[in-house]
Amino acid sequence: MAAPEIEKLIRLFGRLPGLGPRSSQRAVLALLKRRETLLAPLLQALEETARAARSCSRCGNLDTRDPCGLCTDPRREEHALLVVEAVEDLWAMERAGSFRGRYHVLGGTLSAADAVGPEELGIDRLLGRIATEKMEEVILALSATVDGQTTAHYLAERLRPLPVRVTRLGYGVPVGGELNYLDEGTLAAALRSRQPVG
Amino acid sequence: MAAPEIEKLIRLFGRLPGLGPRSSQRAVLALLKRRETLLAPLLQALEETARAARSCSRCGNLDTRDPCGLCTDPRREEHALLVVEAVEDLWAMERAGSFRGRYHVLGGTLSAADAVGPEELGIDRLLGRIATEKMEEVILALSATVDGQTTAHYLAERLRPLPVRVTRLGYGVPVGGELNYLDEGTLAAALRSRQPVG
The missing domain is CATH 3.40.1360.10 (Dna Topoisomerase Vi A Subunit; Chain: A, domain 2)
Structure with missing residues (x-):
């Protein structure tokens, strides 16, 4: 199919969470279509992050x-x-x-x-x-x-x-959440932690 | 939030098709958690592909x-x-x-x-x-x-x-369907039942 180098890149993208075989292929093609505006900056940012990123020894961030x-x-x-x-x-x-x-x-x-x-x-x-x-x-x-x-x-x-x-953290109805779509556990917790109004 | 280098990488990942802000963040964190087994090979494959991939001047592949x-x-x-x-x-x-x-x-x-x-x-x-x-x-x-x-x-x-x-291509291609998302069997059947035009 594609050259082995490109196939390998697609396989590696496919190991990222949320990317399957087709979406990783689309991602790689998008990169190759936009070499200057997307591939080059991504490559550079990946190199910089690989070099500079570290876990904080105090908090783990x-x-x-x-x-x-x-x-x-x-x-x-x-x-x-x-x-x-x-x-x-x-x-x-x-x-x-x-x-x-x-x-x-x-x-x-x-x-x-x-x-x-x-x-x-x-x-x-x-x-x-x-x-x-x-x-x-x-x-x-x-x-x-x-x-x-x-x-x-x-x-x-x-x-x-x-x-x-x-x-x-307090439990309850998520802000913007519709009651109708919440599970019983959340509704029960929200009821238990009810607050006086006004 | 994160360091500017990491934020930039997340933003760039978010420009790939199929990746939104949250999924690109997950992808970057997955890369940083698996530096040797995922980040390093991906970086190398990306470099190789960036260097070697080209459009075929004859067919566009x-x-x-x-x-x-x-x-x-x-x-x-x-x-x-x-x-x-x-x-x-x-x-x-x-x-x-x-x-x-x-x-x-x-x-x-x-x-x-x-x-x-x-x-x-x-x-x-x-x-x-x-x-x-x-x-x-x-x-x-x-x-x-x-x-x-x-x-x-x-x-x-x-x-x-x-x-x-x-x-x-013959019938078998679902109306409204994109070729890229069809299964191999449908594609093969469509090729077999190809029809003359005009």
Whole structure:
């Protein structure tokens, strides 16, 4: 079919999440049709990122500096820590723009099925960090999945002896969400956390 | 949010067809999580393809040679020409594996709305090629869309004076369907039931 080099590139694109064989072929053809405006800049950005990107040794964020920009920003609250599962969750929280403290990326959830225990997630390191940096509040912003909630529960237990306020994200109707399309669990949680009006 | 280099990479990925802002972010994070097994090979394949890929000056296929492998393969029938809209359609036909002649990639369809006329598609060059290479059959393998069929009709009219049998793909191509997304069996069946035009 195509030359082996091009076939190989299509196969590699197909290993990215969300891209199948056809969509990776379309992506590669789009790149080859726009060499100057898309392929060349993408190649350069990929090289730069491959060279410069590193995990923050303090929080686990991805940045070009270590410690990362969020860990070293003096305008951020130093004694509030928001714990997330993954870097994409940290970025999602930053897009929301309402949290102005520090982050900690677990890098996953506890999972018996995948043999992920507290050591794999570096829970001891997290507890050490909370003590050293004198955190006053730890917000557990984990997914509302079975593994996410198991992990949150485990963390809450481990944090209980520490002099720190432990909270979790509120549950309820997503902003813009239509009641009709929400699952029973969300509706029940929203009802439990109902608020007085006016 | 992320470092400017990483943000830029995510933006560029988001310009590929089929990738939105969230999926390009996921793709970039997947790359950074698998630097050795995914990022490095992808970077290398992208560099190789950027350097080596070129359009075949004879048929318009993308390959690392010019003329391409299909144009120079001595085992292929020299006097049958299959005309497609785009490189992805040529690759789809090759996947079906039942056509063993030469190809011609138009690079689009006639479209009044987008001001694409016969000059933009190089129709004169195609007619010249058909005469020079003594084609005996021209198969119009255009999409069953309005623009595709308009183009096929126009080509059939232009080909009428030439001593060449003009056919189109047979029924089996679903109306409104794009060639690129059809399964191999349908493509093979459509090729078998091709019909004379005019």
